[in-house]
Amino acid sequence: MAPRILTWRRGLRALLRPGGARAVVLREDDSPLWAPGRPRQGMLGDCWVMASxxxxxxxxxxxxxxxxxxxxxxxxxxxxPGAPPLRVDRSLPVDEHGRFLLGRIDGHGPGWVGVLEKAIAEHVAGGYGFLQRGLARYGLQILTGGRGRMLLRSPDAGTIRRWRAEHRAITASTHPLSPRVRTEHGPLPPNHVFAVVDADPRTGHVLLRNPVRPAALLRVDARSFRRGFLAVDVTAPLR
Structure with missing residues (x-):
């Protein structure tokens, strides 16, 4: 029998494994902290953080x-939320060419995205490597401080539209066999987390953003959404 998990942080650490992108050096990020743009995932497999x-x-x-x-x-x-303040410098991992490796503001430098990703890495496990695996429910809880709901049965488009009108953040996670599910954008990536941004109750389509390419809007029909996504996580209203 697995040991009882008493806290969400202990449960998260039980799921994580070391590894991930290895930087050659650190470089000071002098880009604007608050440049406009969406969060974009870098070379680290922390989609559960970045999609959240x-x-x-x-x-x-x-x-x-x-x-x-x-x-x-x-x-x-x-x-x-629920943690003591953490002072984070803006020295971030780069490759041998001086290019930033990890999260950034889409179209700009790391900015606030890189800082927040670094803070989460230090707060949760003491390093980037342990962010390689995790569940979106933990990412949402780390950022909002509230316990959300995980659904293993996909909600319909009307429910998603209602949740979005209530200002709830929503993520959807694929599974190992998701590449077998074809969409108009191609096969879905396995074991990956997307942000759900809207749905069309008339057609049943769900609209998502991939943290690897956040500017693109993915449109997935209801059948493909049911077959290609293992779990949906939703927060309480954020406004």
Whole structure:
């Protein structure tokens, strides 16, 4: 029998494994902290963090902005819900060509996205490697401080539209066999998390954003959504 998990953080650590992108050096990010743009996932397999960040950004971006306070020396004070403030510098992993490897603002430098990703890595496990695996429910809870709902049965388009009208952040997670499910955008990636941004009750289509390419809007029909996604996580209203 598996040991009883008493806290969400202990449960999260039980799911994570070390590994992930290895940076050659760290480089100071001097890009604007608050440039416009959506969160974009980098080379680290932390879609559960980045899709959650994207889902909250699509719903109530002011909730994310309230987590960060820029300091006079350029560092950022990050206060995750229920956690003590964490001082985070803007030295972030780069490759041998000086290119930032991890999360960033789409179309810009790492900015607030890189800082928040670094803070979550340090808060949860003490390093980026342990963010390689995780569940979206934990990502949403880390960012919002509230317990959401996980559904193993896909909600219909009308329910999703109602949740979005209530300002709830929603993520949807694929499974190992998802590449067998064809959509108009091609096969779905396996074991990946998307942000759900809307749905059309007339046609049943669900609209999603992939944190790897957040500018593109993916349109998935109801049947493919049921077959291709293992779980949907939804927060309480964020406004």
């Amino acid at each position: 960040m994207l889902a909250v950004h699509e719903t109530a971006p002011e909730r994310l902005r309230a987590l960060l306070a820029e300091q006079a020396d350029g560092a950022v004070l990050v206060t995750l």
